[in-house]
Amino acid sequence: MCETCGCGDPHLVSVEVRERILSVNDRAAAHNREHFAAHGVLAINLMGSPGSGKTAVLEATARAFAGRGGVAAVAGDLETERDADRLRAAGIPARAITTGSACHLDAAMVHHALHDEGLQGARLLFIENVGNLVCPAVYDLGQAFNVVALAVTEGEDKPLKYPVMFRKADLVLVTKTDLLPYLDVEAGAIDDALKRVMPAPVVFHVSARTGDGLGRWFGWLEAQLAARGDRDATHPAHGHQH
Amino acid sequence: MLALLERVEEAAAAHHALAVHRVCVQVGDLSGVEPELLDSAFGIVRGGTICEHAVLDIERVAARWECATCRRALDAGERLQCPSCGGPAALAAGDELLLGRLELEVP
Numbered sequence: 001m002c003e004t005c006g007c008g009d010p011h012l013v014s015v016e017v018r019e020r021i022l023s024v025n026d027r028a029a030a031h032n033r034e035h036f037a038a039h040g041v042l043a044i045n046l047m048g049s050p051g052s053g054k055t056a057v058l059e060a061t062a063r064a065f066a067g068r069g070g071v072a073a074v075a076g077d078l079e080t081e082r083d084a085d086r087l088r089a090a091g092i093p094a095r096a097i098t099t100g101s102a103c104h105l106d107a108a109m110v111h112h113a114l115h116d117e118g119l120q121g122a123r124l125l126f127i128e129n130v131g132n133l134v135c136p137a138v139y140d141l142g143q144a145f146n147v148v149a150l151a152v153t154e155g156e157d158k159p160l161k162y163p164v165m166f167r168k169a170d171l172v173l174v175t176k177t178d179l180l181p182y183l184d185v186e187a188g189a190i191d192d193a194l195k196r197v198m199p200a201p202v203v204f205h206v207s208a209r210t211g212d213g214l215g216r217w218f219g220w221l222e223a224q225l226a227a228r229g230d231r232d233a234t235h236p237a238h239g240h241q242h
Numbered sequence: 243m244l245a246l247l248e249r250v251e252e253a254a255a256a257h258h259a260l261a262v263h264r265v266c267v268q269v270g271d272l273s274g275v276e277p278e279l280l281d282s283a284f285g286i287v288r289g290g291t292i293c294e295h296a297v298l299d300i301e302r303v304a305a306r307w308e309c310a311t312c313r314r315a316l317d318a319g320e321r322l323q324c325p326s327c328g329g330p331a332a333l334a335a336g337d338e339l340l341l342g343r344l345e346l347e348v349p
Binding site for chain 2: 010011012013014015016017018019020021022023024026135137138160163164167192195196197198199200
């Protein structure tokens with residue numbers, strides 16, 4: 001370029017875009033969501049730390065709902081079929097998603113799993129996420145609701161330390177309440193912490209071991225199923241062309 | 243990250259840009275995106291693209307809650323329920339992941 005008069009200098013222009021960055025995952029999640037809606041599937045994304053009791057709650061739920069059919073699960077873990085095995089033993093079709101080293105499920109992994117024949121016909125689909133209180137919160141899977149399991153053994157301040165996860169939660173299950181007598185943990189302090197990260201927290205205290213409080217959780221699921229209406233349940237869960 | 247790059251390339255093409263000098267994004271504290279990781283990812287994916295020499299300007303946006311009904315602002319760490327009217331709070335800022343402004347070199 002010319003050093004005397006600047007001729008030939010490139011021009012710089014400023015362009016306002018102001019757009020939300022919609023990730024590749026957001027697009028895949030929207031695709032899952034459309035199909036869940038089209039086929040009347042209530043999809044629940046169950047998240048929580050490793051060992052927070054996600055699988056135990058789902059086992060109890062599977063036993064309670066298995067008789068009526070139409071309930072299925074996918075279970076994410078880095079390795080092994082263990083959770084899917086437990087859920088099948090509890091009476092529902094279940095498929096494992098082994099993520100290798102990924103610390104969360106993403107919408108494409110769930111989409112791939114949905115083509116499993118064993119999951120066809122499900123009206124209530126649980127997606128048990130990888131045990132992790134951070135990354136799963138950021139990956140939309142196309143679910144209708146996010147449910148977070150938080151064990152009393154994790155302490156009272158987890159919601160304050162992991163606000164992104166709890167802000168995304170529609171419902172929190174405070175689990176393993178049968179252990180409270182052995183801990184220096186107040187159930188009320190957990191509720192208080194949740195109120196500082198969630199504007200209108202819906203919280204059920206449950207013990208999958210004794211069955212305490214599970215009735216409210218089952219009732220909540222029934223209410224969500226009823227709210228979806230009795231759409232034609234004979235559709236395959238995910239039969240479509242790409 | 244790739245979605246961001248794609249969107250920038252699209253805008254650059256629309257303006258027949260020769261290069262992208264600056265990409266300004268807003269990242270909310272509750273967006274789940276860590277600015278430092280975003281910056282290092284940008285440094286990796288921009289290679290060989292029109293953003294090769296672009297600077298990523300990241301503006302962090304703090305979480306801000308206010309009453310959904312009376313709009314009273316809540317203090318950080320407070321219960322997310324309005325102290326005045328009792329209504330639930332709504333997030334006023336802090337979950338954004340926005341592509342704001344671009345500086346493009348045009349012929």
